[in-house]
Amino acid sequence: MMGIALAVGLFALIQWIAHASGWNRFQLQLIDIPSRMWGGFAAAAGLAILVLLVFATVGNSLTMVAWMLVALNLLVVFIAAFDLVSLPRAKHFTAERDTSRIASLLKKQKVVLTITYKGPLSVHLTAKDDVPQQFQAVPEQFEMDLEPRSRTTVHYEMEPTHRGSFRMDTVYLQVDSRLRFWKKIIKLPVHVAISVYPDMKQLAEYALLARTNRLSLVGVRRTRKVGQDHDFERLRDYTRDDNYKHIDWRSTARRRKLTVREFQTSQSQRIIFMIDCGRMMTNEADGISLLDHAFNAMLMMGFVALRQGDSVGAILFSDRVHKYVPPKSGASQMNHLLHASYDQFPDLVESRYDEAFMHLRTNCRKRSLVVLITNVIDEVNSHQVEQYLTTLVGRHLPLGVLLRDERLFDAADNDRMYGSDLFRAAAAAEILTWRHHVLTDLSHKGVLALDVFAEDLTANLVNQYLEIKARHLL
Structure with missing residues (x-):
């Protein structure tokens, strides 16, 4: 009986330790576990046994103490067994x-x-x-x-x-x-x-805001629509931002409401996204990786381009080409972009720009807007980006999107210019100056360049696309 009582007390002690150490109770493989209440009850029974043993050592009858121990153990076992049976199956x-x-x-x-x-x-x-x-x-x-x-x-x-x-x-x-x-x-x-x-709800939000002329709420600027009289698309109500030269006075007189002519931009153009999935995109901004921001921006711009009637494709690469989505138009193309990007993650490998651009040259020969989204932190990486983007000038319209690192800008803008902070700010300023020279060189060689923080990438990329469409650069 003494052994049974000690075993129960030891098991209760183990259970108390399990609760105190924060074990995940839902991952235990045991079927039935004593609760804290059972541990306290068993501990009280063990304390009573110790009291009886002390009582027996002072000269009382050992027979009486033995019977009391038996009764106490039987009571504990009976209560535990009765309560165990009440557990549902x-x-x-x-x-x-x-x-x-x-x-x-x-x-x-x-x-x-x-x-x-x-x-x-x-x-x-x-x-x-x-x-x-x-x-x-x-x-x-x-x-x-x-x-x-x-x-x-x-x-x-x-x-x-x-x-x-x-x-x-x-x-x-x-x-x-x-x-x-x-x-x-x-x-x-x-x-x-x-x-x-990637974030798909942004697509529904964009469509809703576009229908209500409130795209400025997501950072998309209103771009002047271009087109000639033969590019007429439809009539709609006049808004404050419309050009008064586009007012259709006959329709206005007939409807007794200001009405403007809306013109369509050029259709059936091609956009190819080249997304770097290498080590340069492993940094995080706003809780997600730079690659996730790139995919979100790609999907949003692709959604806008498909609504404009353009064809959209993508090349996802790191040390090799992971996925290639041929450029196509139509609403079903969004599903192809989604399925190509949702299971791609940044790899800690050097990106092979040569293989990616060779794949582009082999499979995309028609003039397209080529959007390369990457990050540069050293001269070797920036030299490759500049080299391969400039080779596209004339045959395609290249757009290089370089993502900013907030830590560099924070270090350069540090107000405490003394000690180690001074050297850190000087190093950050030197890197930013070098980065500015890289962007300037790209622009001078005919490459469109976009330098943005990852959190602001989506709106800026859409604005850049709308500006390209409005200026007929493609």
């Missing part, structure tokens, strides 16, 4: 998960969990979903009381921080026994595959 529970199987990077997504309980007794439990480590869930778990033969629904939001394919296979339940002496871990299989794409 796994077959009494079912779970369902309702969520979209397509998610956008850094955009919250709603998840609905439905738990059905078919047992005969009320039960208290804690539920936790199998959220991937690359997601942030709020809240992470739920505590609830379920009545017999009932169903409950809980809601939470998860936010993916990485692109790619993920699986959610299990809903974990931690069920308490009737007297809360025992806990049971139940795993309910609920399989869902989720694909996390």
Whole structure:
């Protein structure tokens, strides 16, 4: 009996240590675990045993003490066994998960969990979903009381921080026994595959703002539309920003409302994105990598270009060409761009610009707007970018997009110009001056250059595209 009591006390002590150390209770493989209450009860029983042993050593009857020990152990075992039987079985529970199987990077997504309980007794439990480590869930778990033969629904939001394919296979339940002496871990299989794409919700926001002439809210400037009388597209209501020369006076008199003629820009042009997926794009800005910002900007500009009737394609490369999307027009082309980019991640390798531009020359011979999005931090890298972009001048219209590093600008703008900060600011200023010379050289050699922070890339790239269309540069 003494051995049983000591074993129970030792197991309770281990459970207390498990709770105190913050183990994830939902990942334990045990079926039934003593709760904190059971640990306290067992500890009290062990203390009572020690008191009885002390009582026996002072000359009392050992027979009486032995019977008291037997009774106490039997009471502990009986209560524990009775409470253990009250634990519900796994077959009494079912779970369902309702969520979209397509998610956008850094955009919250709603998840609905439905738990059905078919047992005969009320039960208290804690539920936790199998959220991937690359997601942030709020809240992470739920505590609830379920009545017999009932169903409950809980809601939470998860936010993916990485692109790619993920699986959610299990809903974990931690069920308490009737007297809360025992806990049971139940795993309910609920399989869902989720694909996390670059930010797609920005496309719907752009379309909505475009219909309501509010694109300035996302940083897109209004560009003067160009075209001749034979490029007439449609009539629409006059707005304050319209040129009064485009007012159609006959339609205005007929409708008794100012009406302007809208002209269409040139159609069926080609845009090729060249996205660097090498080590230069591994830095992070605003919580995501530079490559993620590049994909977001590519999709937004591609969406705008497809709406203009242009053809859009992409070349994704690092030390080799990973994906090639031939330039095509039509709404279905967005799906090809999405599927090509959602599972691409920056590699810690040197990018092979020679292979990427050779692939471009082989597969894209018609004049196109070639948009190279990369980052430069040394002369070797910048020399390659300049060399290969300038070779496109005349045959294509090259646009080099160089992403800024906020840390360099912060170091150069530091107000504490003394000690190590002074040397750090001087080094940053030298790098920025060199970077300015690189951009100037590109411009002098006929290459369009865009130097922006990663967070501002999308709006600036769309503005640059609209300006190219308006000036008929392509």
